[in-house]
Amino acid sequence: MAITNPRKLKSNQQEWFHYRTGELHVENLCLNDIAREVPTPFYCYSAEAMRWAYSILSDALSPIGVSICFAVKANSNIAVLRLLSECGCGMDIVSAGELERALTAGAPASQIIFSGVGKTRAEIARALEAGIHQINVESAAEIEVVAEVARSLGLRATIALRVNPDVDAKTHAKITTATRGSKFGIAIDDIPELYARAAARPELNVQGLAVHIGSQVQDLSPFRRAFAAMAALVTALREKGLEVPRLDLGGGIGIAVGDNPGPDIAEYAAIIAETVGNLGCHLTVEPGRWLVGRAGLLVTELLYLKDGQDGPIAIVDAGMNDLVRPALYDAKHPALPFHQAKGAAASPRYRIVGPICESSDDFGAYEGLGELKAGTLLAFDCAGAYGASMASTYNSRDLVAEILVDGDHFRTIRRRQSIREMLELEDAGDWQSGSAPARKAAG
Structure with a gap:
């Protein structure tokens, strides 16, 4: 089944991700401006979207005395945890590593559930x-x-x-x-x-x-x-x-x-x-997902187009190592073109796939994207939860970067981890001797 854009983004629409003068924006920043500074693929989050989600849930639950703890596994970036903690949110963790992240972000231990x-x-x-x-x-x-x-x-x-x-x-x-x-x-x-x-x-x-x-x-x-x-x-x-x-x-x-x-x-x-x-x-x-899922995009560049049995195949530089949910859960993430599509209804139906050497590295079929070509930038929507937190370096690919937008400013909240840094983790250690096998006692 082909996917179309669920938000039906329009020019001047007041939303975290919207088109303004035909260009995709995150809050008050043109996403293309960010992409000129940050190599693809990368995650981009809206701070205001997370604050909004917390306020909506808190406003509904506070009157009946319900506390909120964010499921850290959904997005464990320290900047994200700090933002939610500053809103008053507690943390739900599933490992000692997540505990250290929550504490580092400033979350009170008294508001953490393991x-x-x-x-x-x-x-x-x-x-x-x-x-x-x-x-x-x-x-x-x-x-x-x-x-x-x-x-x-x-x-x-x-x-x-x-x-x-x-x-x-x-x-x-x-x-x-x-x-x-x-x-x-x-x-x-x-x-x-x-x-x-x-x-x-x-x-x-x-x-x-x-x-x-x-x-x-x-x-x-x-x-x-x-x-x-x-x-x-x-x-x-x-x-x-x-x-x-x-x-x-x-x-x-x-x-x-x-x-x-x-x-x-x-x-x-x-x-x-x-x-x-x-x-x-x-x-x-x-x-977890409720607070951050809609706040994130995965930005990717189209590398190649090729003919497929059911239409054109668009090969992008983001893969299942960056966003594993489609391969693992059959999840469908809507795709947003950076430039508002013209004549979208008549545009081809594209199958978008990644570069990983796995058949499951397939994001699905998409309609309404306009005419695509090599160099086109796209963003997978609703990628703020279980995206970067589940990313890996499979195929020895760089670990994806994360960007946070707040109003008309952005900053890198996790830099891209290069293959050079990963190779340094594999420096050979010294050989060590194991214990000698016990000798059988003489009878």
Whole structure:
């Protein structure tokens, strides 16, 4: 299926990405001016778009007492984390590396939640020493390890138990996290016994429950089912005399793509209020894509055109190593031409592919781009989440740069990492001898 531009950008349209005098702008800057200074491919973010997204979500959720923690895995750039932290946003992390990024960005440790199924002892220790808000534990085995680490440090670990409620979010299979058989969370039926056992441990401060059903969720009804299940579980635990002061509702709110306007945030807030709003719990949500997805573009240059079986193939300099979502999740990122297309309706249907030596390095078929030629600059839209944070150096390609625009200024917030710098990481070390094999004792 060919993709057309979902925003229907028009001249003088007041939006972060808009056409002015026929040229694509980011806020008040012509994107072409940035591209003259920064080699493609590169990511370009709008600061105002992120502030807007946070304000919309905060305005809807603050009246019902919900705190917001940004899912750092969506975009872990320090400048992005600093911007959101300055807005008042907390952080949801899934590694010690993300913890260091959040702290470096100025996020208070008391507003950081540590999620993820495979935390190491060293990561748990670092989180406890930093004094984060809570650790979301995802198995009985992890509960034991957290208790052991806390005891060794002479600390008490604040935890929440992540619940797998067996709710299908009706999204892509690779970003669905709360169905039976998923690696995430603890089966809902096992929670009461584990919660009681954990609450009895002196090393643990059990503060509540957590849930996360998936990513890019467009239909809000799975949220209602999951949150209703959590409400029933909270009630059941309290009936057993257990305290449940906190409830972490996870993230997963989708964004508008194509003709889909995306979920209604007012309806999302209403679902939270109606299902868990009367429990007296401190509520938290952990959006990632919602806060940054629409704030980013991936800028690329068209290198070659060639004839294909179903029309022209446009080969660009951005590849799946720069933006892996199309290859990994079958994601479709709309493409915006730098120069507003004239006669777009009559223009060819282009298949846009990258330079990586993989058949999956294919961004899809696009219409309405006008006539393309070598040297044409394009921008893949809605690329602010799970773009740069998932980028790699596959095929020994440079790691993509990141640019932040704020009003009529821009700056590099991550410089391009060259092959020369990568080769320096592979300087040969000294050979070391292993332990000699043990000799068999004489009989």
